[in-house]
Amino acid sequence: MTLLVDRPGQPGAHALIIGVGDYAHLQGGSGPLSPDHGGMGQLSSPPESARAFARFLLQGYSHPALPLASLDLLVSEAASTPFPTPADALPERAAFDAVKAAVLAWFARADTDPDNLLLFYFCGHGLASGGQTTLLCDDFGSLPPNPLEHALDFTGLYLGLDKCKARRQVFFVDACRVASPTLFTTLNFVGHPVIPGSARFASRTRQAPVYYATVAGAAAYGQVGRPSVFTEATLQAFEGAGCDDLDGAWAVQTDALNRGIFHLMRRAVSRAATVGQLSTVDNLTRFALHHLAGRPRVPVEVACQPDAKNAHAELACVGNGQHLSRPPAAASWDLDLEEGDYTFSADLQPPEAGQGSTSTHVSPPFRPVRIPVP
Amino acid sequence: MARLRLRLDKYFDGESGNARVVARVRPLGRKAGGAGDVRNVTLPVGSDSGRWETVDGLQPGRYMVEAFLPSGEIVATEASTDQGEQVVLTGEPSPHEWLGFQHLWGNIPGREQFELERVEQVPTPAIPAVALVGPPLAAVGREPVAESCDRAWRTGQAVELETYVEHALQLDTVVDGAVVSYRVRQGQPRGAAGLRRYLLAGTPPALLCVLPWPWPNADGGGEALVEVLVGPELQASSTGAGARHFAAPLVRDSQISSALAYLGSGDLPSARKSLPVAQELLFEKMVNPVAAAGGGCVLVSDWLRQAGDAAQRERWFGWVNTLARSFPWLPDGPILAGWLALRGGAEQRVDQARAALLEAHRRGLPFYAAALRLLYDGLSLLANDATEDGRGDDELQVALATVRRLVLRLDVRQPFTVLQLGR
Numbered sequence: 105m106t107l108l109v110d111r112p113g114q115p116g117a118h119a120l121i122i123g124v125g126d127y128a129h130l131q132g133g134s135g136p137l138s139p140d141h142g143g144m145g146q147l148s149s150p151p152e153s154a155r156a157f158a159r160f161l162l163q164g165y166s167h168p169a170l171p172l173a174s175l176d177l178l179v180s181e182a183a184s185t186p187f188p189t190p191a192d193a194l195p196e197r198a199a200f201d202a203v204k205a206a207v208l209a210w211f212a213r214a215d216t217d218p219d220n221l222l223l224f225y226f227c228g229h230g231l232a233s234g235g236q237t238t239l240l241c242d243d244f245g246s247l248p249p250n251p252l253e254h255a256l257d258f259t260g261l262y263l264g265l266d267k268c269k270a271r272r273q274v275f276f277v278d279a280c281r282v283a284s285p286t287l288f289t290t291l292n293f294v295g296h297p298v299i300p301g302s303a304r305f306a307s308r309t310r311q312a313p314v315y316y317a318t319v320a321g322a323a324a325y326g327q328v329g330r331p332s333v334f335t336e337a338t339l340q341a342f343e344g345a346g347c348d349d350l351d352g353a354w355a356v357q358t359d360a361l362n363r364g365i366f367h368l369m370r371r372a373v374s375r376a377a378t379v380g381q382l383s384t385v386d387n388l389t390r391f392a393l394h395h396l397a398g399r400p401r402v403p404v405e406v407a408c409q410p411d412a413k414n415a416h417a418e419l420a421c422v423g424n425g426q427h428l429s430r431p432p433a434a435a436s437w438d439l440d441l442e443e444g445d446y447t448f449s450a451d452l453q454p455p456e457a458g459q460g461s462t463s464t465h466v467s468p469p470f471r472p473v474r475i476p477v478p
Numbered sequence: 479m480a481r482l483r484l485r486l487d488k489y490f491d492g493e494s495g496n497a498r499v500v501a502r503v504r505p506l507g508r509k510a511g512g513a514g515d516v517r518n519v520t521l522p523v524g525s526d527s528g529r530w531e532t533v534d535g536l537q538p539g540r541y542m543v544e545a546f547l548p549s550g551e552i553v554a555t556e557a558s559t560d561q562g563e564q565v566v567l568t569g570e571p572s573p574h575e576w577l578g579f580q581h582l583w584g585n586i587p588g589r590e591q592f593e594l595e596r597v598e599q600v601p602t603p604a605i606p607a608v609a610l611v612g613p614p615l616a617a618v619g620r621e622p623v624a625e626s627c628d629r630a631w632r633t634g635q636a637v638e639l640e641t642y643v644e645h646a647l648q649l650d651t652v653v654d655g656a657v658v659s660y661r662v663r664q665g666q667p668r669g670a671a672g673l674r675r676y677l678l679a680g681t682p683p684a685l686l687c688v689l690p691w692p693w694p695n696a697d698g699g700g701e702a703l704v705e706v707l708v709g710p711e712l713q714a715s716s717t718g719a720g721a722r723h724f725a726a727p728l729v730r731d732s733q734i735s736s737a738l739a740y741l742g743s744g745d746l747p748s749a750r751k752s753l754p755v756a757q758e759l760l761f762e763k764m765v766n767p768v769a770a771a772g773g774g775c776v777l778v779s780d781w782l783r784q785a786g787d788a789a790q791r792e793r794w795f796g797w798v799n800t801l802a803r804s805f806p807w808l809p810d811g812p813i814l815a816g817w818l819a820l821r822g823g824a825e826q827r828v829d830q831a832r833a834a835l836l837e838a839h840r841r842g843l844p845f846y847a848a849a850l851r852l853l854y855d856g857l858s859l860l861a862n863d864a865t866e867d868g869r870g871d872d873e874l875q876v877a878l879a880t881v882r883r884l885v886l887r888l889d890v891r892q893p894f895t896v897l898q899l900g901r
Contacts, residue, residue: 233887234886234887234888234890263855301855301859302859303828303832303856303860303863304863308783309782311783350502359748363546366550370550384744384891386744388745388747389746390747411590464556465542
C-alpha cells in the first residue's frame with residue numbers, strides 16, 4: 105500500500121490505482137521467462153499512466169459531495185520513481201500479494217458509507233476472452249504450473265465489490281484484453297477475485313460502470329514513456345468531452361464520459377495508427393463524477409466539404425476571443441476549443457479558388473465541423 | 479411558444495423497422511446552470527419524410543439538436559425556431575442501402591472507410607454460412623456439439639443437430655466482396671414450437687449465431703426481417719486469436735431493435751430511452767416472448783435499482799415469471815427471474831434463484847449475450863456461497879463450468895448470442 109491520501113470520516117471517493125510495467129517473468133524481464141508469456145513483454149506506459157491518473161485525482165478532481173478520501177498507488181517499473189505528492193512517496197510494487205492487500209484495505213475504507221464512491225484504475229497487461237477479464241500483476245508467471253496464481257480475476261472482483269457498502273463505483277481497465285490460450289486451458293481458474301461475490305448479499309443495486317481501453321480480444325496501446333492512448337483520452341475527457349450541463353453546472357457524467365472517451369480515442373487512434381482499439385463500456389449508468397471549474401474544452405474536427413479540398417484550404421477558426429489558423433493539409437484539423445460560438449472558414453489556395461465558412465456552437469462531447477467549399 | 483419537428487435521414491433497403499435513435503434538443507445561449515429547456519427525445523430514422531418527432535413548447539430561439547447513434551457517431555445540427563420547424567439530420571452515409579441498418583448499429587464502417595478498406599484488401603470470396611434448425615444447444619461448449627457444427631459446415635447445408643428437422647431454413651443473400659448479409663426468407667413455415675434456429679458462419683473455427691427467428695412484431699404488424707451480416711474481422715475479435723470473421727445478427731423490429739443496438743454497444747441509458755413508452759405492449763401481450771426477454775435484458779438493472787417500489791416490483795415479477803413459465807424453450811426468461819429473486823426485493827430468495835438459473839441452463843443457449851453473462855454471474859455467486867459453506871453442489875458446478883466455457887467464446891459486442899466454436 106502507498107496511501108497518498110487518507111481522510112476517513114466524511115463520504116468521499118476512495119481510489120485504488122495500479123500501474124504495472126515491469127514484469128519479471130515476461131520477455132525482457134529480470135526473472136526466468138514464463139512458458140506462458142504469450143509474447144507479452146515489458147511496458148513503459150503503465151507507470152506513467154498510473155501517475156497521470158493519480159495526479160489528476162490529487163490536483164484536478166473536484167466533487168463537492170465526494171471529495172477525495174483515500175488514494176492508494178501501486179506501481180511496478182524497472183527503476184522505482186518516487187511520487188512527488190506527498191513528500192516523495194515511493195509507490196509499492198504491484199506484486200499479487202501487494203495488490204490483494206491493497207484491494208482488501210481499499211474495500212474496508214470504502215465499506216463505511218453507502219454514499220462513498222469506489223474508483224478503480226488498472227494499467228498493465230490483461231487477458232480476456234468473451235465476458236472474462238483477468239489482470240496480470242508484476243509476478244505473473246513466477247509459478248510456472250499456475251501462472252494465473254499471480255493474476256487478478258477482474259470479472260470476479262467486480263462481482264465481489266457488490267458487497268461493498270459504497271453504491272457508486274467506477275472502474276477503468278486500461279489493459280490489453282488479448283485472448284489467452286492459458287484461459288482456455290485452465291478453464292476453471294481465471295485468477296483470484298480477492299473478494300468473491302456472494303448470492304446471499306442483497307442491497308440497493310449499485311451503479312458501477314466499467315470503462316475498458318479496448319474490446320475483449322484486442323490489444324490496447326501504450327505510448328513509449330507516456331500515458332497510454334486510453335488514459336490520455338480519459339483524462340482529456342475529464343476536461344470537457346465527458347461532461348454536460350443537463351443537471352445544472354458543467355460536470356463529468358458517467359454516460360457522457362463514455363461518449364467523450366470514445367471520440368477522443370477515435371481521434372488519437374487515427375493519429376497513432378493503432379487501428380483496432382476502440383474503448384468500450386459495461387454497465388453504464390448516469391451519475392456525476394467530477395465538477396468542472398470553468399467551461400469544458402471540446403474536441404473539434406474541422407474539414408472542408410468535400411474532404412479532398414483540405415489539401416488546398418487554409419482553415420481558420422474565430423470565436424471566444426481566439427483566432428486560429430492552419431495551412432493546407434490533407435488531414436482534417438483537430439482542435440480543442442472552449443465551449444461557445446465559433447466561425448470556421450476555408451480559403452482555397454491556388455490552383456483551387458474559392459471560400460467557404462460556417463458558424464456553429466461547440467459543446468461536448470465532440471463537434472465535427474464541415475465547411476462547404478466550391 | 480415554438481416547436482421543432484425532427485428526423486434523421488438515412489436510406490435503408492426495404493423495411494426500416496421504425497428505427498429510432500436517442501437525441502437531445504438543447505437551447506443555445508443560456509448560461510450553464512441556468513433554467514434549462516433540454517429535451518431528451520428519440521428521433522425516427524429513415525427516408526420516410528412523413529415520420530417526425532415533434533418537440534412542442536419550446537421558447538423561440540436557437541437550439542442544438544444532437545443525435546447519438548448506436549455506432550457512436552454523433553450527428554448534430556443547429557436549428558432556429560424562426561427558420562422553420564422541420565429539422566433533418568444527416569449522418570455519415572452507409573456503404574450501401576442494404577447495409578444501412580448494420581451501419582446504424584455500428585457493425586460496419588461508413589462508406590468512405592468501407593471503400594478504403596476494400597481497396598486495401600486482397601479480393602476475398604464471400605464468407606459462406608449455413609442455417610441450422612434443431613433443439614436447444616444446452617451444452618454447445620462441449621466438443622461433441624462443436625464437432626456436430628463442424629460437420630454441418632462440411633456438408634454445406636442445413637443439417638440435423640440431433641435427430642429431427644422439420645424444414646431447412648431458407649436464406650437470401652446480398653453480397654459485396656467478402657461481406658454478406660444473410661437474411662431469413664420471410665413467410666417460411668415455423669415448424670414445431672421449441673425448435674431453435676442458428677447460423678453457422680465462416681470457415682472453421684466457425685461462428686455460431688443464435689437466430690432470433692421467428693420474430694413477430696409486437697404491435698401485430700407482421701414478421702420482422704432477421705439478418706446476419708458476416709464479414710472479415712477488421713479488428714481483433716472479442717474471443718481473440720483465431721477469429722477471422724465477425725457475425726452480427728440483427729432484427730428490423732418495430733419495437734425494440736434500436737434498444738438492442740444500444741444494448742450491444744454497452745450504452746444502457748440510451749437503450750432504456752429507446753424502448754417504447756408502452757412497455758405493456760412488450761410484456762403484457764407477450765406476442766413476441768424473445769423481444770420481451772430483450773426488453774428485460776435492457777431493463778433488469780433498472781428493475782433491480784428501483785425494487786423498493788412494491789407495486790412496481792410485483793408488476794415486473796409478474797411479467798418475468800410469466801415469461802419464464804409460459805415459454806419453456808426460452809432460457810432468457812428464467813435468467814431474468816433468477817436475478818429478480820436474487821436482488822429484486824427486500825426478501826431474498828436464494829433457493830428460488832438457484833432453481834431458476836439451473837432451469838435456464840437446462841433450456842439451452844440464451845438468445846441474448848447479456849442474458850448469458852447474467853447467467854454466468856448468477857451461477858458464480860451461488861457457487862461461491864456453496865464453496866464458502868463447504869457444501870458440495872455438483873449440479874451448480876457442472877452448470878457453471880459449461881456456462882463459463884460459453885462466456886469465454888462470446889462476442890460481447892453483439893446483443894444476440896454469437897459464439898466462436900473450435901479450440
